[in-house]
Amino acid sequence: NAGVTQTPKFQVLKTGQSMTLQCAQDMNHNSMYWYRQDPGMGLRLIYYSASEGTTDKGEVPNGYNVSRLNKREFSLRLESAAPSQTSVYFCASSSSTGRNYGYTFGSGTRLTVV
């Protein structure tokens, strides 16, 4: 089973460029999440989608947009990249949003904005 697949694995952008990070899960999960991980900051939630057709802001949504394309896919878009968005981005999914449900993470996208 592939689980959660993220593409690309690595990306270098120039300031002001745009790009979309792709995420797909094959576990029939309802909920999907985007996190960023920075040294000393832990994982911070950018956006999440509790179910197909819904999206909500997390802790650090500024500078990002998301699209829940269908139940499997949840993309993250940077419209105008800034050096502060240099980070490792993780997509995750879970069966539901309840407290008994754990997250399955992808292997991440390492993004550098120069």
Place this chain on the structure above:
Amino acid sequence: TQLLEQSPQFLSIQEGENLTVYCNSSSVFSSLQWYRQEPGEGPVLLVTVVTGGEVKKLKRLTFQFGDARKDSSLHITAAQPGDTGLYLCAAMGSGTYKYIFGTGTRLKVLA
């Protein structure tokens, strides 16, 4: 904003030693999870605890949720090099449906 503090930040020990890492907050949580993350990979779920005072064991790992549901600990017995990694706790607040993550404890077990 609910904050999760993990301690210690870094830990380097010899194979066979025991260790405990902590996850603390001033907030009450409805559930708490522990993850392990290896370099270049995403976090992998180890356990979920939901009841105050709950203790769960996973082979040599023992997880405890505090009675007041504000803190948790992870104890590893006879650590092995394969235990090396970043250990993250994540907690869900009452009335929310999102997990927030601590900053992690980076463990290195030397052979």
